[in-house]
Structures are given as structure tokens and as C-alpha cells.
Amino acid sequence: MSDCAQCVVRNRAICSGLSPEELLALGQKGRKQTVKRGQTLVWEGDDSLVVANVISGVLKLSVSTADGREQIVGIVFPSDFIGRPFGKESPYSVTALSDAEVCVFHRSTFDQFAREHPELQHKLLQRTLIELDEARQWMMLLGKKTAEERIATLLIRISERLSADGCTGPLLNLDEFELPMDRQQMADILGLTIETVSRQLTRIKSSGVIALPDRRRVVIHDRQALLDLAEAA
């Protein structure tokens, strides 16, 4: 049980819009849990037993082939919802990219609560529709974009998402941020190899559009040029 009224994602998570009483009732069904970097919260193919709100940290959603190829199908930030409500098994794994805090519910408990609270269900629907739109944008990237366009698109998306959430940390603005993932994970998101990611980053850096002060940090010097490299959509 958590004190939802104090929650840092209170106004952005799906719980926003619930009345104080509803919030209390929902809060009593959930509990706060910490997840260490690298730890997997849900496994692909396993029974979908929990859903959760992300309070802090960044997590990945991924699916794998039998022979071990992995594709990251989503990145989850604070205030985002994770898990597969109303479904028997999870179609993807959920793994922490950084240490994270999540607010977890038993899926069945959450499902029932959602069915009884149309406002919550509406919030969940809105969010799912947005995720679907984003997944489809990503399909365009994976199906038709070049390596350079993919890298540029990823940098733009991350910078936008981090700044929207105020997750960039102290002294940072929209144009300087920390990547929440390593090169291998960038490759798994973009459908590329680690070498191609590295080469393209170097290329874009050489052109002066971005700087890479260290392996995790990115500075966007010319956002418009980066947007042009990302080629629309």
C-alpha cells in the first residue's frame, strides 16, 4: 500500500483523474517495488500476473526469437503503464534499463478495478491508443529508414521524452541529456548492430550536429539538422 497523494507521477499516470476515494482504494491494492538495473519484471510468454505504473527509472519491453535475436519493442519512462491487462500471458519481457521504482498490482485485481471504474479504463484506453500510434511510427522506422535516419530519430525521441518528463537531471536542458541505454540496447531498439550504431553516431558527431562528451551523454547542437536527418514522421 502506497500513499498515492504524494506520488511523483500522480498527475501523469493513469491514476490521475480518479477521485480521492478511488485513489485510496486503488492505492490499497498496489505496492511500491524497486527493480534493479538489468532485472526482469515480466518474462515473455509467462502468465501476465502483474501490471504496474513506473514511478522512476527506465525499462525496456522486448521480444526474442528462438535463436536469441532480441528486438526492443518499447521503452518505458516514469508515469508510463506496464503489463498486459485483460490478457492471459505477456507477449514481451519487461526489464529495467536503470534502477527503477514501480507501483505494482496483481493483474486480476487491477482488471477488476478497471472494469468497475470507467474513468480509469478510459485513461488506459487513451494511453494504449498512444502506444499503438508510437509502435506504428516505429514500424516505419524499422521497415523503411536508413541507419542514419534511425539514429537521428531515436535521439530526437529520447530528448523529447526526457525533457517532457523533467528527467534530464539538474542543469540539463532539452538539448543535453543522458542516454538511458548502452549501444547494444540502442541497436536492439533500432534493428541495427552495435557497430552500425557506433559508426553512425560518429558520423553525425563529425558533421557537428551533435556532441558526445562521454559514452552516455548527448548534446544536440543543431536540432533542426537532426530533425532533417530523421526524415519526417
Next chain:
Amino acid sequence: MSDCAQCVVRNRAICSGLSPEELLALGQKGRKQTVKRGQTLVWEGDDSLVVANVISGVLKLSVSTADGREQIVGIVFPSDFIGRPFGKESPYSVTALSDAEVCVFHRSTFDQFAREHPELQHKLLQRTLIELDEARQWMMLLGKKTAEERIATLLIRISERLSADGCTGPLLNLDEFELPMDRQQMADILGLTIETVSRQLTRIKSSGVIALPDRRRVVIHDRQALLDLAEAA
């Protein structure tokens, strides 16, 4: 206004589960419309003015880059829902692959009706969650699968979907069906070119796993082998 009680997708579309009175109320807000093959119902980036249920035919959802590359991000079959409820503009175009019949609603009218009918909203949520799962499976395909795996996966998926809907037409079973799209569209779904699609189809045909009696028809001779080629997930 349509007579929903007679509708062929009555039991599979999101309208299933509505009471007779609700169904009547909803039916009065919608109208049946025919869409000719090749006609675009909604344009990417346009205001999202309509949503619809598909009654017959097959449609594609697609997004394009500024320089004309197109990626198909979804295929829509009878009983599926199309359009972007609760959103100002449509993130993709909707175009008929075959002549089709749809049951259209003004988006704002539908949105309001949905908000007032939690059961409908729940159906819509369920459906959106399934679409999201499918989109993510497709991201794996686009990001990590080889051309041959992509073709095999597409054939499996289409055969499953067509047979589930009983759309295969008379005298056809699960292992023989008509492709609802041409080679270019297959390429746009799979993130490949028309030549690669053609070559891989020929390869799989040569191995005896499938037959291609004519340009649109597919016969699966060895479903297990095709599943193996598709490489899981």
C-alpha cells in the same frame, strides 16, 4: 442508419456485447458505406473525423516519409475497427486493398457514445491491446527477421486470419487461400522490395513447402515447415 441485428460481423465487431437498445442507438448514428479498391478513407495527418467497423473487404493502414517511402503498419479485416478515437488527427492513412463495406461513425459522435457505454469502451480497449501486441510482434519481424522469415510469417498470419474469419471463400480450407494484396503491398508490409518478395516466394515454392497456382493464390503444403521458416515468436 443500418440494421445492426442483421450485420454479418454482429458477433465479432466491437458492437457485440451491446444490449439490443444500445445497438439500436449506436446503429442510428452510423451508416454503411462502400469503399472501392484503392480508395483512401482517411489520410495520414488529416483530422480524424471518422471511425468505422469493417463489414467486408480488406484495408491497409500506412504511413509515409516525406520522400515517398511507404510502410504498411496494419492490415484490417472484417469485424476489425478502424480510425483513431479520442485523438485529433490520424497518424496513418486507411486505404482499401479490395472493395470493402464499412460502417462509419463521426468520430466525435462515436467518442461520446463510447464514453457513455463502458462495455463498448472495454471492447475497444481489448481490441486496441491486441492490436498493440500484434504491432510489437511486427516490430520484431521488421527489426530482426530475414527476408525468408518475413515471407513465411506473413503467409502464416494471413492464412490464420482468413480462416478464423471464414473469408477464404467456398471450397477453401486453412491451407489454401487468396492473398488480399499484391506483391508491392506485401513488400510494404514486410519492409522489403517487390523483387525480394518475389524471389523468396519462388524459393519457398521450389522447396515444396507452398504452391502458387496463380499470383494471388497460395497453397500451404507443409505448414510445420513454413512455421519453422517463420522462426517462432
Next chain:
DNA sequence: CGTTCAATTGACTCGGTTCAAACGCCGTGG
């Protein structure tokens, strides 16, 4: 038949992968 247009096939190219080596940052211990 001749026309048309989708599909196939062939030859060549190229972007991205693969495999391998070198770099550079950082923590450890001599």
C-alpha cells in the same frame, strides 16, 4: 493476336553485418 501490367529473373551494387583488432576510460593493486 497485340497490348498492358504485374510478376519474375538476372546482373550488379551497396548499406549494413561480421569478424577482428585497437582504443580509452576506470578501478585495482603493486
Next chain:
DNA sequence: CCACGGCGTTTGAACCGAGTCAATTGAACG
């Protein structure tokens, strides 16, 4: 203080799967 490893990343060189461009086939239709 500096040598030594370890690890993530970068860089290099060769390779290959899919793309590109172009020619051919073949089914449908007037």
C-alpha cells in the same frame, strides 16, 4: 604514482543479403 585488466566502444577490412536497375515472362483483356 603508475602498470595492469576489464569492458564498453570505436575503428578497420572483408563479406553478404537485400536493393537497384533492367530485361523477360506470362496472364488477362480488348
